[in-house]
Amino acid sequence: MKNLQPITEEGLSRRNFLTGAGIVAGGVAAAAMLPNIAHAEESVAAQPLPGATNGNKLWEGTQLALGRVVHNPDICSGCRTCEIVCSTFHEGKASSYRSRLQWDKAVMDACITDIHTCRQCAGPECVAVCPTGALSIDPETGARVIDEEVCVGCRLCEGACPVKPSMIRYDERTSTCFKCDLCGGDPQCVKFCPTGALQSSWDIRSAEEEDDGFWEIEVTGDAKTFAHIEKPTLVLSDVSGGIQFDGVVWTSHATQFNIIMATFDATAEAYDKSGNSVGTSDSSAHMEIPEMQSAEFSLFIPTSAKVADLGHMALRIESAYITNAPGEEAAADGAAQTA
Amino acid sequence: MADLYGYTGKILVVDLTSGETSTLDTTNYTDFIGGRGMGAKLHWDLVGPDVKGTDPENVLAFTTSPTTGTPCPGGQKTCVTGVAPHMYPVETYLKSVFGGMWGPELKYAGWDGVVLKGASATPVYILIQDDRVEIRDADDLWGLDTQSTERMLWDRFDDKHRIVTIGPAGENLVSDAVILSDDSNTAGKGGFGAVMGSKKVKAIVVRGTGEVTMARPEELLELAYESQRLITRKETEAQPSHPYRGSLFGPLSTEGNDIWKEGQEGKNVRTGLAGCMMCPIACGMSIKFKDGYSESTGHIMCVECNAEPEEMVVENENWGRAAFSRLKEMDKMGYSVWSMHLDIWPLFTYGVLKPEDLEIDAPVGSKKFSKELVRKISMREGLGDELAKGRAHFLNEFIGTDQTKLMYQMQAVTSGQSRLTYNYGANFYGPIGWVGCCVSRGRDNDQTWAFSNTITDPRVVAPGSKAYMQLQQDIGNMLWDTDQGAIDNANRVVSDKIAPMAYTAHNFKCWVDTVGSCSQFMPHISMYSDNYMGKWDIRRQLVSAVSGLDIDSDEKENEYCDRIWMLERCIGARQGQTKEDDWMYDCIFEDPSYKDWGLTREGLRSAIDQYYEIRGIDVETGLPRRSTLERLGLKDVADRMEGEYGIALPA
Ligand code: SF4
Ligand code: SF4
Ligand code: SF4
Ligand code: SF4
Numbered sequence: 005m006k007n008l009q010p011i012t013e014e015g016l017s018r019r020n021f022l023t024g025a026g027i028v029a030g031g032v033a034a035a036a037m038l039p040n041i042a043h044a045e046e047s048v049a050a051q052p053l054p055g056a057t058n059g060n061k062l063w064e065g066t067q068l069a070l071g072r073v074v075h076n077p078d079i080c081s082g083c084r085t086c087e088i089v090c091s092t093f094h095e096g097k098a099s100s101y102r103s104r105l106q107w108d109k110a111v112m113d114a115c116i117t118d119i120h121t122c123r124q125c126a127g128p129e130c131v132a133v134c135p136t137g138a139l140s141i142d143p144e145t146g147a148r149v150i151d152e153e154v155c156v157g158c159r160l161c162e163g164a165c166p167v168k169p170s171m172i173r174y175d176e177r178t179s180t181c182f183k184c185d186l187c188g189g190d191p192q193c194v195k196f197c198p199t200g201a202l203q204s205s206w207d208i209r210s211a212e213e214e215d216d217g218f219w220e221i222e223v224t225g226d227a228k229t230f231a232h233i234e235k236p237t238l239v240l241s242d243v244s245g246g247i248q249f250d251g252v253v254w255t256s257h258a259t260q261f262n263i264i265m266a267t268f269d270a271t272a273e274a275y276d277k278s279g280n281s282v283g284t285s286d287s288s289a290h291m292e293i294p295e296m297q298s299a300e301f302s303l304f305i306p307t308s309a310k311v312a313d314l315g316h317m318a319l320r321i322e323s324a325y326i327t328n329a330p331g332e333e334a335a336a337d338g339a340a341q342t343a
Numbered sequence: 344m345a346d347l348y349g350y351t352g353k354i355l356v357v358d359l360t361s362g363e364t365s366t367l368d369t370t371n372y373t374d375f376i377g378g379r380g381m382g383a384k385l386h387w388d389l390v391g392p393d394v395k396g397t398d399p400e401n402v403l404a405f406t407t408s409p410t411t412g413t414p415c416p417g418g419q420k421t422c423v424t425g426v427a428p429h430m431y432p433v434e435t436y437l438k439s440v441f442g443g444m445w446g447p448e449l450k451y452a453g454w455d456g457v458v459l460k461g462a463s464a465t466p467v468y469i470l471i472q473d474d475r476v477e478i479r480d481a482d483d484l485w486g487l488d489t490q491s492t493e494r495m496l497w498d499r500f501d502d503k504h505r506i507v508t509i510g511p512a513g514e515n516l517v518s519d520a521v522i523l524s525d526d527s528n529t530a531g532k533g534g535f536g537a538v539m540g541s542k543k544v545k546a547i548v549v550r551g552t553g554e555v556t557m558a559r560p561e562e563l564l565e566l567a568y569e570s571q572r573l574i575t576r577k578e579t580e581a582q583p584s585h586p587y588r589g590s591l592f593g594p595l596s597t598e599g600n601d602i603w604k605e606g607q608e609g610k611n612v613r614t615g616l617a618g619c620m621m622c623p624i625a626c627g628m629s630i631k632f633k634d635g636y637s638e639s640t641g642h643i644m645c646v647e648c649n650a651e652p653e654e655m656v657v658e659n660e661n662w663g664r665a666a667f668s669r670l671k672e673m674d675k676m677g678y679s680v681w682s683m684h685l686d687i688w689p690l691f692t693y694g695v696l697k698p699e700d701l702e703i704d705a706p707v708g709s710k711k712f713s714k715e716l717v718r719k720i721s722m723r724e725g726l727g728d729e730l731a732k733g734r735a736h737f738l739n740e741f742i743g744t745d746q747t748k749l750m751y752q753m754q755a756v757t758s759g760q761s762r763l764t765y766n767y768g769a770n771f772y773g774p775i776g777w778v779g780c781c782v783s784r785g786r787d788n789d790q791t792w793a794f795s796n797t798i799t800d801p802r803v804v805a806p807g808s809k810a811y812m813q814l815q816q817d818i819g820n821m822l823w824d825t826d827q828g829a830i831d832n833a834n835r836v837v838s839d840k841i842a843p844m845a846y847t848a849h850n851f852k853c854w855v856d857t858v859g860s861c862s863q864f865m866p867h868i869s870m871y872s873d874n875y876m877g878k879w880d881i882r883r884q885l886v887s888a889v890s891g892l893d894i895d896s897d898e899k900e901n902e903y904c905d906r907i908w909m910l911e912r913c914i915g916a917r918q919g920q921t922k923e924d925d926w927m928y929d930c931i932f933e934d935p936s937y938k939d940w941g942l943t944r945e946g947l948r949s950a951i952d953q954y955y956e957i958r959g960i961d962v963e964t965g966l967p968r969r970s971t972l973e974r975l976g977l978k979d980v981a982d983r984m985e986g987e988y989g990i991a992l993p994a
Contacts, residue, residue: 077615078615079615079616080615080616081615081616081617081618081622081625081627082616082617082618083618083619083620083621083622083623083625084444084447084620084621085414085416085620085621085622085623088412088413088414088447088620088621089414089564089567091554092413092414092557092560092563092564093564095554096556096557096560096561097554097555097556097557097560098412098413098414098451098554098555098556098557099451099552099553099554099555100447100448100451100551100552101451101551101552101553101554102554108502109502111493111502111525111526112490112493112494112526112637113631113637114615114629114630114631114637114638115526115615115617115627115629116615116629116631192564195568196414196564196567196568196571197577198416198571198575198577198618198622198623198624198625199577199616199625200577
């Protein structure tokens with residue numbers, strides 16, 4: 005198993021240690037591969053997807069997008085590489101006007117830059133409103149895309165998009181609208197962002213097998229704030245009455261987490277080598293990680309099985325948000341957290 | 344005509360005397376690529392030799408390069424050229440650059456450059472929105488500090504407009520006045536703020552909705568990605584202990600500085616990066632305190648834009664609130680931080696001046712003192728009026744004792760204002776730095792930086808370490824087929840290997856300035872590859888992918904740089920620059936405080952003569968040879984030198 009990189013002396017002495025306590029229990033057990041959608045209402049999903057969160061039946065069965073491009077203003081340098089790469093990739097020309105994402109740089113306010121990206125809504129109002137069928141869902145990526153050949157430039161979609169500024173852009177020269185198409189599944193803005201402020205939400209969320217095939221780690225929630233979490237390092241040990249996870253996570257920013265024990269299919273958390281459930285737990289850990297520090301956590305599964313028996317185990321980080329910056333966004337996430 | 348890629352094709356000329364605008368065809372300037380080269384050509388064409396910085400006849404040119412506005416990392420800077428009021432004793436031609444986002448916006452608006460001619464009778468600002476160009480009344484802006492000016496303009500238009508502006512220092516023709524863009528990117532050398540002030544132009548506001556074309560956009564994206572990866576890693580990939588997380592410097596998290604401490608004390612600061620357009624390095628820092636006060640430093644690695652204020656050092660402020668507020672005062676007034684740091688503060692620390700002399704009722708080092716000092720100079724109040732003429736004038740003419748003249752000469756070595764001075768790195772960089780006094784244009788104290796950038800990078804490899812020397816030798820082997828020059832330089836031996844290295848370094852700097860690159864953008868030195876060796880060719884491959892220009896070898900790159908360098912030399916020559924100017928003050932050879940340099944007159948002479956030979960400059964006169972100019976396609980320049988200015992060029 006990969007070891008966590010050395011951290012500073014300071015960091016070590018400041019590690020948080022906590023033991024799992026059932027804080028958020030509901031909506032966890034049946035967590036699916038694509039969280040936040042099926043269980044949005046019960047879970048602490050911090051990334052509301054318009055149309056899905058309000059229980060709108062209209063969107064049932066609508067193909068979900070691979071995810072979206074998310075932005076962390078805390079490490080964004082405002083370099084606008086993302087913006088110009090977007091137009092260069094699509095049009096072969098460098099143009100701020102033709103960028104599918106939009107930027108706001110508060111030059112007089114510590115240069116804090118926001119990058120606005122399309123949410124690839126679960127219930128895409130833009131698609132619903134388009135009278136020509138120019139706006140559709142790309143079957144490969146699930147991205148909500150505009151066929152500019154078909155678009156008549158009525159701009160209904162632009163007005164329908166719930167995001168401000170609208171994630172549909174209108175080109176006066178071609179009289180058509182254009183929008184983010186996730187670059188066919190490989191977002192160029194993410195690839196080129198030099199600081200890592202832009203991320204593909206699905207990259208952050210995806211589960212990864214560790215070398216020994218023992219773990220799966222899934223990160224869910226408002227992916228925006230996950231940009232700087234290192235994959236947790238986990239150690240399992242046999243303790244009296246069960247098995248204990250000890251883990252360490254690192255973040256670059258003061259962050260709150262819910263670490264939730266969960267599996268990818270229904271009830272059990274731990275499986276033996278033949279795939280039989282050996283233990284369950286709905287306990288979760290809620291903790292804060294100071295800026296540039298690591299934090300330790302520990303969770304317990306009551307089981308008679310031993311570590312050596314286990315074949316598969318899953319840990320899921322349910323949600324996180326930055327506690328001390330920047331202003332509004334953090335507050336909004338916080339609201340989602342406690343709701 | 345072949346398709347023009349990278350360029351928009353036209354340069355805007357604003358004649359402030361007549362209030363009329365016209366355009367120049369960029370194709371007449373593409374032999375000089377852009378930036379520093381294009382600026383030199385515009386100056387050569389449009390200005391005569393006997394012009395002073397603040398004369399209406401001076402032309403202030405803002406030039407971009409083909410890569411400006413494209414996703415080319417390190418190709419976004421704007422160059423400012425003209426006769427510089429800061430220079431002493433002769434006001435000579437100079438260039439200064441600034442980063443940020445103004446240049447790219449100008450390109451999107453459809454212009455490769457802006458040329459300001461003549462002078463307006465009343466204050467104006469220039470509005471450029473794509474093809475729409477207006478000269479507008481600026482009565483209500485005149486007198487405001489830079490920040491208020493920008494706020495007013497952003498209120499009037501929207502904050503997607505990019506602005507360059509001057510502060511009170513520029514309006515009052517202070518010779519250390521800067522042109523400032525956005526938060527605090529400045530063209531700081533030469534006092535170009537005063538040139539803008541003399542033309543009564545308070546600001547140039549730009550918004551563009553157009554596009555910049557590229558010859559091979561896909562290749563450009565590949566090269567851009569590759570060069571980015573040579574320089575930096577995303578914060579998300581880096582490890583907590585990694586020094587270069589996210590950017591070259593990382594946000595202001597360096598333990599121990601005052602900002603960091605304030606954060607630790609729970610006062611909850613937000614620190615971040617501020618980068619120029621497309622920059623993978625993002626050398627600027629920004630801070631927001633919990634109480635709402637915010638500040639950004641500008642792009643600190645831009646030698647022309649910022650410095651640690653001397654006050655900070657004196658007052659033991661370590662990047663805290665106090666230091667930032669001092670910086671902000673200078674930004675607001677549009678006064679050069681470097682001039683304050685290197686020119687004015689030593690006058691106080693060496694006891695030439697006391698606060699009373701400027702009628703400032705506060706001790707040196709206090710915040711009030713700093714604020715009053717920069718205000719008095721910018722407003723030309725009392726003795727501030729003399730300081731506003733620059734340090735050289737002040738020590739040589741206003742006080743004018745032998746002692747202050749010597750002080751000027753000795754410290755001029757660190758600040759650089761006259762041709763007989765050059766960068767403070769000269770000592771650190773050894774003989775190659777010394778040859779930096781062979782400049783193509785005035786106050787060129789960045790030509791020694793050029794050396795540091797060409798052959799090594801003290802931030803990537805620790806100076807003095809084995810790897811540091813090894814890198815120099817490796818690059819020596821790559822560029823000159825020998826590492827002997829690097830070894831000689833380190834041992835301070837002036838051998839025949841020195842001049843060729845100086846030549847390459849000067850051309851490297853010329854290239855960087857011409858393609859609008861940043862001197863910190865050095866993909867040929869990489870901490871993410873073996874032995875720190877990156878890719879030397881990638882700089883020009885980027886430019887070629889954008890412009891379609893055929894630049895695939897050192898020879899071809901050098902041809903452009905030689906042409907630009909030699910044109911600058913001709914501009915200098917018609918302003919009276921001679922061989923004697925490629926030298927140093929006597930004190931450097933004689934004063935005991937310089938003896939550890941190991942510099943001798945003979946050593947310097949031999950290196951300079953060899954350098955002349957390499958450049959095609961006449962060793963007797965220091966003038967460009969006619970044959971050299973003709974080889975570089977500058978026959979018309981040679982003809983004009985002889986015909987119009989009566990300067991006989993050696994064959
Ligand atoms: S502007 Fe185009 S894409 Fe948008 S709703 Fe109208 S036709 Fe559809
Ligand atoms: S354009 Fe707007 S409505 Fe459509 S998917 Fe994107 S964010 Fe949702
Ligand atoms: S994912 Fe692609 S289309 Fe969407 S904003 Fe990024 S670069 Fe543009
Ligand atoms: S490329 Fe990354 S760092 Fe640059 S502006 Fe976009 S999100 Fe910010």
